[in-house]
Amino acid sequence: MDDRRRDRGRGIPPKELRDRMKIELALKLYGEGIATFGEARRISGLS
Numbered sequence: 001m002d003d004r005r006r007d008r009g010r011g012i013p014p015k016e017l018r019d020r021m022k023i024e025l026a027l028k029l030y031g032e033g034i035a036t037f038g039e040a041r042r043i044s045g046l047s
Contacts, residue, residue: 019045 026044029035
């Protein structure tokens with residue numbers, strides 16, 4: 001693994017990074033019309 005990949009997530013705790021990625025995924029799927037609003041909320045873990 002090169003240094004750039006290893007440094008990319010530095011400073012962000014794994015749980016916070018995972019939560020952010022779930023939110024980003026949900027927004028992308030909703031924006032593309034692939035997921036409904038309710039599905040996006042469920043994917044993101046937000047209530």
